[in-house]
Amino acid sequence: MTTERAEILWQPDAHALNDSTMARYRDWLAREGYGSFSDYGALHQWSITQTEAFWESLWRFTGVIASRGYTRVLADPGLPPRGWFEGARLNFAENLLRHALRHPDSQECVTEVGESRATVRLGRGALLAQVGALQGWLRAQGVGVGDRVAGVVANTHEALVAMLATTGLGAIWSSASPDFGTAAILDRFGQIRPKVLLTVTGYRYQGRDHDRGAQNRALAAALPRLERVLSIALLPGSAHPDDPVFVPWEQALAAHAGALPEFVQLPPDHPVYILYSSGTTGVPKCIVHGAAGMLLNHSKELLLHADLGPGDSLCYFTTTGWMMWNWMASALLTGARLVLYDGSPAQPSLERLWALLAQERVSHFGTSAKYLGNCRKQGLTPGAEHDLAALRVLFSTGSPLLAEDYDWVYEALGRELMLSSISGGTDICGCFVGGSPLVAVRRGEIPCRLLGVDVRAFDPEGRDTEGARGELVCLSPLPCMPVGFWDDADGSRYREAYFSRFPGVWAHGDFVEFTAHGGAIIHGRADATLNPGGVRIGTAELYRQVETLPEIADSLVVGAPLPDGDVEVLLLVVMAEGHALDAAMIQTIRQRIRANASPRHVPARILAVSQVPYTRSGKKVELAVARMLRGETGDDNAHALANPEALAEIAAVLAAAPPRPRATPATTS
Ligand SMILES: CC(=O)CC(=O)O
Numbered sequence: 001m002t003t004e005r006a007e008i009l010w011q012p013d014a015h016a017l018n019d020s021t022m023a024r025y026r027d028w029l030a031r032e033g034y035g036s037f038s039d040y041g042a043l044h045q046w047s048i049t050q051t052e053a054f055w056e057s058l059w060r061f062t063g064v065i066a067s068r069g070y071t072r073v074l075a076d077p078g079l080p081p082r083g084w085f086e087g088a089r090l091n092f093a094e095n096l097l098r099h100a101l102r103h104p105d106s107q108e109c110v111t112e113v114g115e116s117r118a119t120v121r122l123g124r125g126a127l128l129a130q131v132g133a134l135q136g137w138l139r140a141q142g143v144g145v146g147d148r149v150a151g152v153v154a155n156t157h158e159a160l161v162a163m164l165a166t167t168g169l170g171a172i173w174s175s176a177s178p179d180f181g182t183a184a185i186l187d188r189f190g191q192i193r194p195k196v197l198l199t200v201t202g203y204r205y206q207g208r209d210h211d212r213g214a215q216n217r218a219l220a221a222a223l224p225r226l227e228r229v230l231s232i233a234l235l236p237g238s239a240h241p242d243d244p245v246f247v248p249w250e251q252a253l254a255a256h257a258g259a260l261p262e263f264v265q266l267p268p269d270h271p272v273y274i275l276y277s278s279g280t281t282g283v284p285k286c287i288v289h290g291a292a293g294m295l296l297n298h299s300k301e302l303l304l305h306a307d308l309g310p311g312d313s314l315c316y317f318t319t320t321g322w323m324m325w326n327w328m329a330s331a332l333l334t335g336a337r338l339v340l341y342d343g344s345p346a347q348p349s350l351e352r353l354w355a356l357l358a359q360e361r362v363s364h365f366g367t368s369a370k371y372l373g374n375c376r377k378q379g380l381t382p383g384a385e386h387d388l389a390a391l392r393v394l395f396s397t398g399s400p401l402l403a404e405d406y407d408w409v410y411e412a413l414g415r416e417l418m419l420s421s422i423s424g425g426t427d428i429c430g431c432f433v434g435g436s437p438l439v440a441v442r443r444g445e446i447p448c449r450l451l452g453v454d455v456r457a458f459d460p461e462g463r464d465t466e467g468a469r470g471e472l473v474c475l476s477p478l479p480c481m482p483v484g485f486w487d488d489a490d491g492s493r494y495r496e497a498y499f500s501r502f503p504g505v506w507a508h509g510d511f512v513e514f515t516a517h518g519g520a521i522i523h524g525r526a527d528a529t530l531n532p533g534g535v536r537i538g539t540a541e542l543y544r545q546v547e548t549l550p551e552i553a554d555s556l557v558v559g560a561p562l563p564d565g566d567v568e569v570l571l572l573v574v575m576a577e578g579h580a581l582d583a584a585m586i587q588t589i590r591q592r593i594r595a596n597a598s599p600r601h602v603p604a605r606i607l608a609v610s611q612v613p614y615t616r617s618g619k620k621v622e623l624a625v626a627r628m629l630r631g632e633t634g635d636d637n638a639h640a641l642a643n644p645e646a647l648a649e650i651a652a653v654l655a656a657a658p659p660r661p662r663a664t665p666a667t668t669s
Pocket residue numbers: 324397398399422423424425426430431
């Protein structure tokens with residue numbers, strides 16, 4: 001348990017305390033008779049004890065557009081919950097487009113910048129016009145309520161238009177990034193059988209052109225029940241396939257120019273998104289998210305927790321293959337402008353994104369913890385190099401943000417910034433914990449549990465650890481919990497995935513610790529925790545020590561099984577350029593871990609590799625290596641990885657350096 005209070009790096013200022021949307025919501029609650037709350041803690045406590053009043057207040061405060069009101073807020077509050085806003089009729093896209101529909105003028109609401117083509121700027125009216133025209137074309141292909149439209153698309157305006165057009169018609173949107181291989185895409189879209197597919201002819205990344213013609217033809221041939229492929233000419237010089245199944249984007253829109261957007265009114269739980277689990281242990285699970293859940297939860301996170309609104313602009317560095325894309329797209333509902341970036345964050349250098357933020361006067365920027373860590377390692381000082389005066393909020397996710405990266409952010413970007421490390425995931429297409437304008441930011445800690453979210457740490461027997469490390473569970477019903485899995489009529493696979501570990505409780509699979517003042521520290525994935533000598537150690541505890549050494553570029557830690565049934569801590573390191581893993585370096589790593597973590601954390605073996613495996617959304621895959629060490633290859637799913645070749649190298653390195661026989665068990669080390 002963390003007993004000492006971590007240093008405060010940011011305190012809410014007068015704007016945050018009095019004028020942020022969270023503050024205005026708090027004051028509105030008092031005026032409307034919901035209750036008076038002296039601080040965020042009191043507000044949060046109310047939000048998790050009066051669940052229905054809380055979500056109802058959000059519906060009212062955020063002004064959900066619905067053609068029919070609800071008869072009750074939640075039919076069944078058990079977990080998984082059922083029947084949110086029963087009786088209502090609404091449309092997801094209509095709610096996202098509310099500012100454009102109210103003022104269909106030329107005010108820029110989408111800016112697209114990338115490596116592949118020149119900057120594109122869309123006004124609200126132009127966005128609506130494209131949505132309407134594309135809907136005309138989709139309707140002509142027979143797309144209607146419940147049909148799937150899937151996109152292997154870049155983070156450009158077309159992806160956004162296609163998602164809005166699709167969900168406006170009551171159809172379901174699902175996307176993957178063009179750098180996914182054919183097998184990985186078929187693993188996903190093959191299950192959901194889309195009627196229409198969107199593809200890009202090619203894309204540029206890190207200065208290199210990637211033609212997708214062959215892959216697009218292979219997908220069109222392999223996907224069952226596909227009617228048409230809408231082809232986006234993203235890469236200059238790359239051609240649309242010469243095949244009548246493929247229709248160029250411009251041609252489709254021109255054929256239906258002038259068509260008005262349509263918003264089919266549907267029950268609140270009608271599906272809008274299908275997202276996918278990483279697929280590293282078998283075929284990816286198809287996670288289905290419903291309209292009201294996405295809408296209400298994203299409204300809460302973006303309006304209240306992120307303090308986004310008209311006049312702001314959000315740039316989240318993501319691809320369409322990560323749920324942060326869906327999260328970012330919802331920011332349209334706040335009236336903020338979206339700044340889409342498609343390409344490498346390091347082309348020509350890591351300064352690229354900071355320069356973009358300055359140029360576009362971005363107020364809210366989101367990225368991965370890894371990107372911030374790389375900026376620290378390269379000694380970047382973006383606050384001194386670029387005019388980042390507009391930047392108010394910085395989000396980080398993907399993996400735990402190291403305490404040193406909190407320091408770097410406040411040194412390199414300035415003290416005024418609200419740093420919001422957020423954590424949740426694809427399963428809820430949102431967050432459990434993150435920042436709030438009413439809560440201080442402390443070094444190394446995610447500031448708070450989000451409103452309505454009753455998350456705790458449980459021990460293996462399902463008891464609240466009351467401040468010690470444990471498995472992250474959620475006890476409150478959330479509208480963003482999936483409406484189900486695809487092709488899982490009786491819901492058994494859905495319940496098995498989240499509710500079988502502790503019946504009636506959502507088990508998320510993270511290893512977490514909640515601090516006395518309400519902050520959260522994520523210690524890695526629960527299924528990747530190490531257990532040497534029976535002591536549970538989160539992998540992030542080791543990454544915190546290893547990846548802050550300048551000589552180490554990356555690392556992966558895993559529990560390697562031993563013949564006596566125990567496990568030993570195995571550390572794989574990727575050395576930074578110009579450094580080698582020699583005896584002195586091994587000694588430095590060991591000493592650092594022993595001094596700053598504990599002797600139990602000290603790895604038995606430390607080996608150098610050239611890369612560690614990542615999922616396509618940028619997460620380390622300890623499990624792939626753990627499974628390899630256990631000799632499990634049954635449902636090996638290497639194409640789910642962004643760099644499957646890393647596994648072969650690790651296998652060779654491990655074979656050359658087997659575990660040494662132990663004189664004493666790990667518990668006494
Ligand atoms: C919000 C998140 O948790 C995003 C992620 O890491 O996948």
